[in-house]
Amino acid sequence: MAKKVRQIDAMKSPRFTQVATFARLPNLRTLKNIHAVFLGIPFDDGTTYRTGARLGPQAIREQSRLLRPYNMFLDVSPFESLNVVDYGDVNVVPGYIQDTFKKIQKDVGKIVKNKVVPFIAGGDHSLTLPVLREIALVHGKINLLHFDSHFDFWDTYWGKKYTHGTWLRRAIEEGLLNRVAQACIRGSVYSKSDFEFARENAILVKTIREFHEKGVAQVMNEIRRFFPTNEPLYVSFDIDAVDPAFAGGTGTPEVGGITSWDALECIRSLLGYKLVGFDVVEVSPLFDPPSQNTALLAANLIYEALCVLAKTKSV
Numbered sequence: 224m225a226k227k228v229r230q231i232d233a234m235k236s237p238r239f240t241q242v243a244t245f246a247r248l249p250n251l252r253t254l255k256n257i258h259a260v261f262l263g264i265p266f267d268d269g270t271t272y273r274t275g276a277r278l279g280p281q282a283i284r285e286q287s288r289l290l291r292p293y294n295m296f297l298d299v300s301p302f303e304s305l306n307v308v309d310y311g312d313v314n315v316v317p318g319y320i321q322d323t324f325k326k327i328q329k330d331v332g333k334i335v336k337n338k339v340v341p342f343i344a345g346g347d348h349s350l351t352l353p354v355l356r357e358i359a360l361v362h363g364k365i366n367l368l369h370f371d372s373h374f375d376f377w378d379t380y381w382g383k384k385y386t387h388g389t390w391l392r393r394a395i396e397e398g399l400l401n402r403v404a405q406a407c408i409r410g411s412v413y414s415k416s417d418f419e420f421a422r423e424n425a426i427l428v429k430t431i432r433e434f435h436e437k438g439v440a441q442v443m444n445e446i447r448r449f450f451p452t453n454e455p456l457y458v459s460f461d462i463d464a465v466d467p468a469f470a471g472g473t474g475t476p477e478v479g480g481i482t483s484w485d486a487l488e489c490i491r492s493l494l495g496y497k498l499v500g501f502d503v504v505e506v507s508p509l510f511d512p513p514s515q516n517t518a519l520l521a522a523n524l525i526y527e528a529l530c531v532l533a534k535t536k537s538v
Contacts, residue, residue, distance in 0.1 A: 228251075229249075229302065230246055230248055230292060230302055231247040233247070233291075239288070243284040243285045243288065244284055245261035245283070245287050245344075246290040246309075246526065247290075248308055248309050249309065250308070250309045251309070252311055254334065254339050256306055257308055257337075258305040258340065258532075259339060259342055259532060260334055260340075260341055260342065261309045261342050261343075261344065262311070262312070262330065262334070262341050262344070263279075263280025263343075264280065264313045264327060264343060264344070265278065265279065265280050265312055265315060266313075266347065267346060267474070267507075268318060268323070268347075269320055269350070269386045269390075270347045270387055271380050271387065271388055271475075273473075273510060274474065274509075275472075275474065275508060275509035276345055276473075276474060276505050277315075277317075277346065278507070278509065279344055279345055279346055279504070279506035279507065279521070280345070282506060282508040282515060282518035283503070283506060283525070284309070284344075284522075285518065286515050286519040287526070290522065294526070294530045297491060297530045297531065299530050299533050299537070300533075301530045301532070304536060304537050305532065307529060310330075310334070313327050315327075320349060321385065324353040325353075327350055328353045328356055331343075331353070331354050331357040331358070332357040332360070335357055335358055335362075335499070340499060340500060340501075340532060341354070341500050341501075342500075342501050342502075342525050342529060343501065343502035343503070343504075344502070344521065345505060346504055346505075347474065347504060348371075348390055348459070348461055348504045348505055349385055349386055349387045349390050351391075351394075351459045352385070352390040352394055354502065356399060358457060358500050359400075361499075364398065364399065364400060364401040365399065365400060365401060365454075365455040366400070366402045366403070366450050366451075366454050366455060366456045367400050367402070367403045367457050367458075368404050368406065368446065368450070368456060368458045368493075369404065369405045369459050370405075370406045370407055370458075370489065371405060371408065371463065371464050372408065372463045372480060373388065373463070373475065374391070374412070374417060374420070375387070375388050375390055375391040375392075375461075376389070376391040376392040376395070376421070377389050377413075387504075387505070392420065395424055401454065402450060402454075403426045403427070404426070404428075405421070405426060405428050406429045406434075406442070406446065406464065406489070407430075407431050407434060407464035407481055408430045408431065409430060409480065410477035427449050429445070431479055431480060434485070435479075439481065439485045439492075443489055444492075447492065447496075452495050452496050453497060454497060455499040456493070456497055456499065457499055457500045457501070458490070458502075458528065459501075459502050459504065460486075460501070460503045460504070461473075461504055461505050462505050462506050462517055462521055463475055463476055463477060463505055464481060464486065465480050465481055465486050466480035466481065470483065470516065470520050471510060471512070472506060472509070472510045472511025472515070472517030473505045473506065473517060474505055474507050474510075483516075483520050486520065486524060487524065487527055490527040490528050490531060491527055491530075491531065493531050494531050494535060496531075496535065498531060498532050501525065503525055506518050
Protein backbone atom coordinates (compact mmCIF):
# COMPACT_ATOMS: atom_id res chain seq x y z
CA MET A 224 0.00 0.00 0.00
CA ALA A 225 1.29 3.46 -0.92
CA LYS A 226 2.42 5.70 1.91
CA LYS A 227 -0.28 8.08 3.08
CA VAL A 228 0.18 11.81 2.65
CA ARG A 229 -0.45 13.71 5.85
CA GLN A 230 -0.72 17.24 7.19
CA ILE A 231 1.98 18.57 9.50
CA ASP A 232 0.94 17.50 13.00
CA ALA A 233 -0.17 20.66 14.81
CA MET A 234 0.55 19.01 18.15
CA LYS A 235 4.22 18.76 17.19
CA SER A 236 4.62 21.87 15.04
CA PRO A 237 2.62 25.02 15.92
CA ARG A 238 0.40 26.30 13.13
CA PHE A 239 2.34 29.52 12.76
CA THR A 240 5.55 27.64 11.95
CA GLN A 241 6.92 26.18 8.72
CA VAL A 242 6.49 27.31 5.12
CA ALA A 243 2.85 27.89 4.20
CA THR A 244 1.26 25.17 2.08
CA PHE A 245 -2.43 24.46 1.64
CA ALA A 246 -3.77 22.90 4.86
CA ARG A 247 -0.12 22.27 5.85
CA LEU A 248 0.06 19.42 3.36
CA PRO A 249 3.37 18.44 1.73
CA ASN A 250 4.54 20.58 -1.18
CA LEU A 251 5.22 17.82 -3.70
CA ARG A 252 5.40 18.00 -7.47
CA THR A 253 4.29 14.42 -7.85
CA LEU A 254 1.12 12.68 -9.01
CA LYS A 255 2.03 9.10 -8.09
CA ASN A 256 -0.57 7.61 -5.73
CA ILE A 257 -2.20 11.06 -5.41
CA HIS A 258 -5.98 11.59 -5.57
CA ALA A 259 -6.20 15.39 -5.53
CA VAL A 260 -3.91 18.41 -5.66
CA PHE A 261 -4.07 22.03 -4.61
CA LEU A 262 -2.80 24.17 -7.49
CA GLY A 263 -2.20 27.91 -7.40
CA ILE A 264 -2.59 30.05 -10.52
CA PRO A 265 -1.30 33.51 -9.54
CA PHE A 266 -2.49 35.46 -12.59
CA ASP A 267 -4.75 38.52 -12.83
CA ASP A 268 -4.05 40.03 -16.25
CA GLY A 269 -7.59 39.08 -17.29
CA THR A 270 -9.18 41.52 -14.84
CA THR A 271 -11.23 44.46 -16.06
CA TYR A 272 -11.41 46.48 -12.82
CA ARG A 273 -9.38 45.97 -9.63
CA THR A 274 -6.29 43.75 -9.76
CA GLY A 275 -4.51 41.81 -7.01
CA ALA A 276 -5.89 38.30 -7.54
CA ARG A 277 -2.39 37.15 -8.51
CA LEU A 278 -1.71 37.26 -4.78
CA GLY A 279 -4.68 35.01 -4.03
CA PRO A 280 -2.95 31.61 -3.88
CA GLN A 281 -0.35 32.66 -1.34
CA ALA A 282 -2.99 34.33 0.86
CA ILE A 283 -5.22 31.25 0.68
CA ARG A 284 -2.31 29.05 1.73
CA GLU A 285 -1.61 31.28 4.72
CA GLN A 286 -5.25 31.28 5.78
CA SER A 287 -5.53 27.50 5.42
CA ARG A 288 -3.17 26.84 8.36
CA LEU A 289 -6.09 26.24 10.74
CA LEU A 290 -7.82 23.56 8.65
CA ARG A 291 -8.04 20.42 10.75
CA PRO A 292 -8.30 16.76 9.70
CA TYR A 293 -12.00 16.14 10.52
CA ASN A 294 -15.12 17.83 9.09
CA MET A 295 -18.04 17.44 11.52
CA PHE A 296 -20.70 18.58 9.05
CA LEU A 297 -19.86 16.01 6.37
CA ASP A 298 -18.54 13.43 8.87
CA VAL A 299 -15.35 12.84 6.94
CA SER A 300 -11.58 13.09 7.39
CA PRO A 301 -10.58 14.06 3.86
CA PHE A 302 -6.85 13.55 4.31
CA GLU A 303 -7.40 10.04 5.65
CA SER A 304 -9.29 8.79 2.59
CA LEU A 305 -7.50 10.95 0.01
CA ASN A 306 -3.83 11.53 -0.69
CA VAL A 307 -3.68 15.29 -1.28
CA VAL A 308 -0.62 17.47 -1.92
CA ASP A 309 0.08 21.12 -2.53
CA TYR A 310 1.34 20.90 -6.12
CA GLY A 311 2.67 24.45 -6.12
CA ASP A 312 1.86 27.13 -8.69
CA VAL A 313 1.63 27.38 -12.45
CA ASN A 314 4.56 29.39 -13.77
CA VAL A 315 2.42 32.07 -15.40
CA VAL A 316 3.63 34.62 -17.96
CA PRO A 317 2.72 38.10 -16.64
CA GLY A 318 1.30 40.33 -19.34
CA TYR A 319 0.56 37.51 -21.78
CA ILE A 320 -2.80 35.88 -21.24
CA GLN A 321 -2.75 33.29 -24.03
CA ASP A 322 0.81 32.24 -23.19
CA THR A 323 -0.34 31.79 -19.60
CA PHE A 324 -3.28 29.71 -20.83
CA LYS A 325 -0.77 27.34 -22.46
CA LYS A 326 1.15 27.05 -19.19
CA ILE A 327 -2.08 26.33 -17.29
CA GLN A 328 -3.13 23.71 -19.82
CA LYS A 329 0.24 21.97 -19.61
CA ASP A 330 0.06 21.63 -15.81
CA VAL A 331 -3.64 20.86 -15.55
CA GLY A 332 -3.46 18.46 -18.48
CA LYS A 333 -0.80 16.42 -16.72
CA ILE A 334 -2.84 16.39 -13.51
CA VAL A 335 -6.14 15.24 -15.01
CA LYS A 336 -4.54 12.72 -17.39
CA ASN A 337 -3.16 11.04 -14.27
CA LYS A 338 -6.72 10.80 -12.91
CA VAL A 339 -6.01 13.38 -10.20
CA VAL A 340 -8.63 16.00 -9.31
CA PRO A 341 -7.39 19.62 -9.32
CA PHE A 342 -8.48 22.06 -6.62
CA ILE A 343 -7.41 25.45 -7.89
CA ALA A 344 -6.84 28.83 -6.28
CA GLY A 345 -6.80 31.85 -8.57
CA GLY A 346 -6.03 34.21 -9.92
CA ASP A 347 -8.78 35.85 -11.93
CA HIS A 348 -11.66 34.02 -13.57
CA SER A 349 -10.12 33.91 -17.04
CA LEU A 350 -8.06 30.91 -15.88
CA THR A 351 -11.14 28.67 -15.74
CA LEU A 352 -11.22 28.48 -19.55
CA PRO A 353 -7.87 26.71 -20.04
CA VAL A 354 -8.65 24.45 -17.07
CA LEU A 355 -11.94 23.40 -18.67
CA ARG A 356 -10.17 22.73 -21.97
CA GLU A 357 -7.96 20.10 -20.36
CA ILE A 358 -10.68 18.53 -18.24
CA ALA A 359 -12.94 18.20 -21.29
CA LEU A 360 -10.14 16.42 -23.17
CA VAL A 361 -10.22 13.71 -20.50
CA HIS A 362 -13.91 13.59 -19.55
CA GLY A 363 -15.65 14.89 -22.67
CA LYS A 364 -18.27 17.61 -22.32
CA ILE A 365 -18.67 18.43 -18.66
CA ASN A 366 -21.34 20.04 -16.53
CA LEU A 367 -20.50 23.37 -14.94
CA LEU A 368 -21.82 24.93 -11.74
CA HIS A 369 -20.75 28.56 -11.68
CA PHE A 370 -21.10 30.68 -8.52
CA ASP A 371 -20.70 34.37 -9.32
CA SER A 372 -22.35 37.74 -9.09
CA HIS A 373 -21.71 38.21 -12.84
CA PHE A 374 -22.67 36.26 -15.96
CA ASP A 375 -19.13 36.19 -17.39
CA PHE A 376 -20.44 35.51 -20.87
CA TRP A 377 -19.88 38.88 -22.49
CA ASP A 378 -18.30 38.65 -25.92
CA THR A 379 -15.38 41.09 -25.63
CA TYR A 380 -13.83 43.81 -23.50
CA TRP A 381 -12.12 46.55 -25.52
CA GLY A 382 -12.12 44.24 -28.50
CA LYS A 383 -10.34 41.43 -26.60
CA LYS A 384 -11.81 37.95 -26.45
CA TYR A 385 -10.05 36.66 -23.34
CA THR A 386 -10.82 38.30 -19.99
CA HIS A 387 -12.34 37.26 -16.68
CA GLY A 388 -15.72 38.41 -18.01
CA THR A 389 -15.71 36.39 -21.26
CA TRP A 390 -14.41 32.94 -20.30
CA LEU A 391 -17.82 31.26 -20.10
CA ARG A 392 -18.87 32.36 -23.59
CA ARG A 393 -15.57 31.03 -24.96
CA ALA A 394 -16.05 27.70 -23.13
CA ILE A 395 -19.51 27.29 -24.64
CA GLU A 396 -18.31 28.32 -28.12
CA GLU A 397 -15.49 25.76 -27.88
CA GLY A 398 -17.97 22.99 -27.08
CA LEU A 399 -16.48 22.16 -23.67
CA LEU A 400 -19.71 22.16 -21.67
CA ASN A 401 -22.92 20.19 -21.45
CA ARG A 402 -25.24 21.60 -18.77
CA VAL A 403 -24.47 24.98 -17.17
CA ALA A 404 -26.01 26.50 -14.04
CA GLN A 405 -25.18 29.89 -12.57
CA ALA A 406 -25.84 30.83 -8.94
CA CYS A 407 -25.95 34.13 -7.01
CA ILE A 408 -26.15 36.33 -10.13
CA ARG A 409 -26.88 39.96 -9.29
CA GLY A 410 -25.77 43.52 -9.88
CA SER A 411 -26.23 45.84 -12.83
CA VAL A 412 -25.58 44.73 -16.40
CA TYR A 413 -24.98 46.56 -19.66
CA SER A 414 -28.45 46.00 -21.15
CA LYS A 415 -31.50 43.77 -21.04
CA SER A 416 -30.08 41.86 -23.99
CA ASP A 417 -27.36 40.46 -21.70
CA PHE A 418 -29.89 37.85 -20.57
CA GLU A 419 -30.43 36.50 -24.08
CA PHE A 420 -27.25 34.42 -24.17
CA ALA A 421 -28.40 32.43 -21.14
CA ARG A 422 -31.78 31.71 -22.71
CA GLU A 423 -30.26 30.79 -26.08
CA ASN A 424 -27.88 28.32 -24.44
CA ALA A 425 -30.30 26.81 -21.91
CA ILE A 426 -28.27 28.03 -18.94
CA LEU A 427 -30.04 27.65 -15.60
CA VAL A 428 -29.71 31.03 -13.90
CA LYS A 429 -30.41 31.36 -10.17
CA THR A 430 -30.29 35.00 -9.16
CA ILE A 431 -29.49 36.16 -5.67
CA ARG A 432 -33.14 37.03 -5.11
CA GLU A 433 -34.03 33.34 -5.25
CA PHE A 434 -31.41 32.54 -2.62
CA HIS A 435 -32.77 35.21 -0.29
CA GLU A 436 -36.46 34.44 -0.88
CA LYS A 437 -36.38 30.63 -1.08
CA GLY A 438 -33.32 29.88 1.03
CA VAL A 439 -30.05 28.23 0.11
CA ALA A 440 -31.26 24.65 0.64
CA GLN A 441 -34.20 24.94 -1.76
CA VAL A 442 -32.24 26.69 -4.51
CA MET A 443 -29.41 24.17 -4.27
CA ASN A 444 -31.95 21.34 -4.47
CA GLU A 445 -33.21 22.86 -7.72
CA ILE A 446 -29.66 23.04 -9.02
CA ARG A 447 -29.00 19.45 -7.93
CA ARG A 448 -32.02 18.27 -9.93
CA PHE A 449 -30.59 20.01 -12.98
CA PHE A 450 -27.36 17.96 -12.88
CA PRO A 451 -27.31 14.14 -13.14
CA THR A 452 -25.09 12.77 -10.36
CA ASN A 453 -23.29 10.33 -12.68
CA GLU A 454 -22.00 13.02 -15.07
CA PRO A 455 -18.72 14.93 -14.61
CA LEU A 456 -19.23 18.19 -12.71
CA TYR A 457 -16.80 21.10 -12.49
CA VAL A 458 -17.47 23.82 -9.92
CA SER A 459 -16.12 27.34 -10.36
CA PHE A 460 -16.60 29.68 -7.41
CA ASP A 461 -15.96 33.38 -7.91
CA ILE A 462 -15.57 34.73 -4.39
CA ASP A 463 -17.68 37.78 -5.31
CA ALA A 464 -20.72 35.50 -5.14
CA VAL A 465 -20.40 36.19 -1.42
CA ASP A 466 -21.51 39.55 -0.04
CA PRO A 467 -18.58 41.98 0.39
CA ALA A 468 -19.50 42.26 4.08
CA PHE A 469 -18.04 38.72 4.35
CA ALA A 470 -15.61 38.70 1.41
CA GLY A 471 -14.62 42.20 0.38
CA GLY A 472 -11.18 41.24 -0.88
CA THR A 473 -12.10 40.88 -4.52
CA GLY A 474 -11.83 42.81 -7.75
CA THR A 475 -15.48 43.41 -8.69
CA PRO A 476 -17.55 43.37 -5.48
CA GLU A 477 -21.36 43.48 -5.66
CA VAL A 478 -23.61 44.11 -2.66
CA GLY A 479 -26.42 41.78 -1.62
CA GLY A 480 -24.68 38.41 -1.89
CA ILE A 481 -24.80 35.22 0.14
CA THR A 482 -23.11 34.88 3.52
CA SER A 483 -19.96 32.88 4.20
CA TRP A 484 -22.10 30.19 5.89
CA ASP A 485 -24.37 30.04 2.84
CA ALA A 486 -21.33 29.54 0.62
CA LEU A 487 -20.09 26.60 2.70
CA GLU A 488 -23.55 25.02 2.65
CA CYS A 489 -23.71 25.39 -1.14
CA ILE A 490 -20.55 23.31 -1.51
CA ARG A 491 -21.60 20.72 1.09
CA SER A 492 -24.85 20.19 -0.80
CA LEU A 493 -22.90 18.74 -3.74
CA LEU A 494 -22.26 15.48 -1.90
CA GLY A 495 -22.73 12.55 -4.27
CA TYR A 496 -21.71 14.31 -7.48
CA LYS A 497 -18.86 13.25 -9.74
CA LEU A 498 -16.58 16.19 -9.00
CA VAL A 499 -13.79 16.46 -11.59
CA GLY A 500 -12.42 19.86 -10.59
CA PHE A 501 -12.99 22.90 -8.41
CA ASP A 502 -11.70 26.44 -8.36
CA VAL A 503 -12.01 29.54 -6.20
CA VAL A 504 -11.05 32.70 -8.05
CA GLU A 505 -10.87 36.48 -7.72
CA VAL A 506 -9.49 36.59 -4.17
CA SER A 507 -7.56 39.87 -4.01
CA PRO A 508 -5.79 40.24 -0.64
CA LEU A 509 -4.96 43.87 -1.41
CA PHE A 510 -8.60 44.75 -0.71
CA ASP A 511 -9.05 42.45 2.29
CA PRO A 512 -9.03 43.78 5.84
CA PRO A 513 -6.11 42.77 8.09
CA SER A 514 -8.01 39.66 9.13
CA GLN A 515 -7.88 38.34 5.53
CA ASN A 516 -11.47 37.10 5.78
CA THR A 517 -11.82 36.58 2.02
CA ALA A 518 -8.78 34.33 1.74
CA LEU A 519 -9.90 32.49 4.89
CA LEU A 520 -13.29 31.78 3.32
CA ALA A 521 -11.66 30.68 0.07
CA ALA A 522 -9.44 28.21 1.93
CA ASN A 523 -12.48 26.74 3.67
CA LEU A 524 -14.44 26.45 0.42
CA ILE A 525 -11.63 24.41 -1.10
CA TYR A 526 -11.51 22.28 2.05
CA GLU A 527 -15.27 21.64 1.89
CA ALA A 528 -14.98 20.65 -1.77
CA LEU A 529 -12.18 18.23 -0.88
CA CYS A 530 -14.45 16.81 1.81
CA VAL A 531 -17.24 16.35 -0.74
CA LEU A 532 -14.85 14.42 -2.98
CA ALA A 533 -13.61 12.29 -0.09
CA LYS A 534 -17.08 11.52 1.25
CA THR A 535 -18.50 10.75 -2.20
CA LYS A 536 -15.63 8.35 -2.95
CA SER A 537 -16.21 6.54 0.34
CA VAL A 538 -19.96 6.01 -0.16
